[in-house]
Amino acid sequence: MISRSIEADWNGTFMQTETVVRSLMGKKRSSESVFCLLIHVRNLDRIADLLGDERATRIRNEIAKSLSCFGWAEKALCFRSNRFVVLHAGNRKSCTDLMERIGRMFRDTAFHGIFFQPVVGATELHSNDSPMDRLFMEMDVASRSAESGHQLFEFYSEEMYRNMRRLAELECDLFKAVENKEWEVYYQPKVSVDEHRIVGVEALIRWNRNGEAVSPDLFIPLAEKLGLIGHIGQAVMDKAFGFLRLSSMKDRVPIVLSVNLSPYQLMEPDFTQSVIRLTEKHGVNPRRIMFEITESAYMHHFDKAQNAIRQLKELGYTFSLDDFGVGYSSFQYLSRLDFTELKLDKSFVQSLAHNRKNRVIIRSIIGLAKQLGIAIVVEGVETKEQWKTLKTLNCHSYQGYYFSKPLSAEEWINLLAGKFILDTKTLIKI
Structure with missing residues (x-):
């Protein structure tokens, strides 16, 4: 097997890489392939900003020297301040072994006292005529895919490229959706277990992108990453508060509207004031507005989120901790x-009816929550058997398709007016 790496400035990268690639293609055995590896050393560019160019250059040279100590010829190619290129002749397994060795080297070696984390993107050359710009594109795509998936390395594939193109197009469309406020809001009832009465409603965002529904699980994290979540949250609250005002005129019993929040919204300096402005705009009572925040996100931003929560609670707004029981749950948090x-x-x-352990856990959580004055809502109730089990556990309320799917604002108003019949097998009177 032949392994080779070189050193060059950014301006000479394509030319010098091409020279070595063509040479390596001519020297490799017929059973071997040529792989190009792009090693992205994360945070190296930021360290350069902190430590200065001279020390950063020494660190880069030290990394290149260490990469050259794997038994390869000459030196490592370095460009764009935090990326290196290595060429390898062998097979997919030998290339995988090589990338794992690179990972171990960075894990065990401190460069000028600093440990760095690499991300490696690899691509295989299929022809001696492969253009260099295509080669670097494939390495970069594989590297980005590895980084987004929290992996040490990835091999390039056409499916990976298509996924990245789709993501880029989704990002572009997301900016347009924010500008045009393309969001729809649907409303799913919260229902009391004992009385079969609607006690609340949760506002759920929907995005219809070119006739196709996009899951919030996909576009909400992307909106957070792109810094768009605040704009989206404002648009949803505007629609939801207006819906609450309209439905208040038809409610027989006042209900509480729940709106999902990202922790990034809670950390915005003017978030509290924007909530107040929208509340006053629609003339709704803060005590009828509940904000839901997922447990995992809340725990990651506990200190910063607490300040906004405290301010809003003093004004009468209430809060719900969503997805409790996944990942970070601990009874000590309840205090x-x-x-x-x-x-x-x-x-x-999902396994409530026949899983005794789940029933014991839920019974314990419900009992403790009641002693603390906290209401319990169980999500995802789809069958009569599940509802009956919750009733025996003295659960407060639930959501799910057993009672109703999420409804449009028009469907909800018709429901309150008695003009809409729920598509459900339950015999529930509102």
């Missing part, structure tokens, strides 16, 4: 959390 409601994740419900 620190200032929440009115806990929503148990639907994973508890």
Whole structure:
């Protein structure tokens, strides 16, 4: 097997890489392939900003020297301040072994006292005529895919490229959707277990992108990454508060509207004031507005989120901790959390009827929550059997298709007016 790497400035990268690639293609055995590896050393460029160009150059040279100590010829090619290129002749397994060795080297070696984390993108050359710009594109795509998937390395594939193109197009469309406020809001009832009465409603965002529904699980994290979540959240609250005002005129019993929040919204300096402005705009009572925040996101931003929660609670708004029971749950948090409601994740419900352990866990959470004055809502209730089990556990309320799917604002108003019949097998009177 032949392994080779070179050193060059950015301006000479394509030319010098091409020279070595063509040479390596001519020297490799017929059973071997040529792989190009792009090694992205994360945070190296930021360290350069902190330590200065002279020390950063020494660190880069030290990394290149260490890469050259793997038994390869000459030196490592370095460009764009935090990326290196290595060429390797062998097979996919030998290339995988090589990238794992690179990972171990960075894990065990401190460069000028600093440990760095690499991300490696690899691509295989299929022809001696492969253009260099295509080669670098493939390496870069594989590297980005590895980084987004929290992997040490990835091999390039056409499917990976298509996925990245789709993501880029989705980002572009997301900016347009924010500008044009393309969001729809649907409303799913929260229903009391004992009385079969609607006690609340959760606002759920929907995005119809060119006639195709996009899951919030896909575009909400992307909006957070792109810094768009605040704009989206404002648009949803504007629609939801207007809906609450309209439905208040038809409600027989006042209900509470729940709106999902990203922790990034809570950390915005003017978030509290924007909530107040929208509340006053639509003339709704803060006590009829509940904000839901997922448990995992809340725990990651506990200190920063607490300040906004405290301010809003003083004004009468309430808070619900969503997806409780997944990942970070601990009873000790309940003594620190200032929440009115806990929503148990639907994973508890799926095996509720025949899983004794889940029933014991839910019974314990419900009992403790009641002693603390916290209401429990169980998500994902789809069958009569599940509802009956919740009733025996003295659960407060639930959501799910057993009672109703999420409804449009028009469907909800018709429901309150008695003009809409729920597509459900339950015999529930509103």
